[in-house]
Amino acid sequence: MHVIIDYGMGNLDSVQRAFTKVGMETKISNKAEDIKKAKSLILPGVGAFRDAIDSLEKTGLVPIINEEVKKGKYLIGICLGMQLLYEKSYEYGNYKGLGFIQGEIKFLDIKLKVPHMGWNNLKFKTADDPILKYIKEDDYVYFVHSYYASSGSNNKELIAYSDYEDLIPAIVRKENIYGIQFHPEKSAEVGLNILRAYKELIS
């Protein structure tokens, strides 16, 4: 059983349905014992960073997530869930994240329209990463976000990105931790193919 961490932010049904479609059985839970027993952890998220990290901390699950991830359990953060993996965010202030990945979440300070909303194509940075197994470079995925993970030139976690005036990290990985900025559950067949590959690589 894989656990979608429930910290009271938004509708998790579509995320759960997407994992079900690729054959990953998931449970939406905020219970410590479920997280400890889980085969892998999924951290979803919509809304603002501040509210999300507040809610997540209030569940008391952060130390348990830390412990499980250190033991090598896979964790995948999706959309805002990816941003939470970083050290800090500047959305509506200055907030500390989970700190699994080095870097900061900054506003998309660009001339193009913000939020970065719609279908953008993926460019591969680490083409041999197994999560890309069932998709091709330039496949389109669906983004909705105004902040992005900025880790400067030291972006060794970068697996795939999109161009939107700036380089937008789309898939990142640090060992057993993955982050996906776009919405695989809203990205039609390409999104499912990414989850399909994820399922294989963690099993």
Next chain:
Amino acid sequence: MLARRIIPCLDVRNGRVVKGKKFQDIIDVDSPEKLGRFYSDSGADELVFYDITASNEERKTSLEFVTRVAKEINIPFCVGGGISTIDDFTNILRKGADKVSVNSSAVRNPQLIREASLKFGAQCIILSIDAKKNREGSWSVYIKGGREKTSLDAVEWAVKGVELGAGEIVVNSIDEDGMKNGYDLDLLRKITNAVNVPVIASGGAGSMAHFYEAVKYANVDGILAASVFHFGEIKIQDLKQYLKEKGIEIRI
């Protein structure tokens, strides 16, 4: 590069898809989830459902279609029609829609946009504007499905809507709706020049060239149409191939 979006629009009444010509002569087409799935599989980038169910009481039942659509498709979709309170937004987003569009109620109560935007984020608040050219050569905003003229100017209302927190503008031309003569490019161009959020063209598609013109000459981010898709006059795959060959960034 961000792709331009092709968006089939489905009018829903009492849980069924219908399509009006000049908002009248309504013809039944099909079930929302069935058509939704069909379009999603055909390569639609997003879907819009407008619930035109007359009474609030009936709409509660009608909106059950949102849950069914969310289960069927895995592309983003927007729901509009009769939304007038924050509870309506909450209800529809909980059922699994990605965006909610407001029209008449936002004209009557512009603060609804601000409140909803603060609560749910600008990206899921779509301001839908029904506009009709007036004698002065500008465009007036209409409400109640095109039946009632307001004193608002469409371009000014779009700008105001974005200031209040709308994350996207859908511009529906009443003059062109159902006429198949092409989109109202002048109106669209004025609005895309005036706001810095995505603008979606609606009303007037009759041929593939009309879609191209809306992107090329009015720089819209998305193009919405209904009957040409519902009646199979234009196939989404063909349209996307055509636009791509014309050099438009399109997801295929």
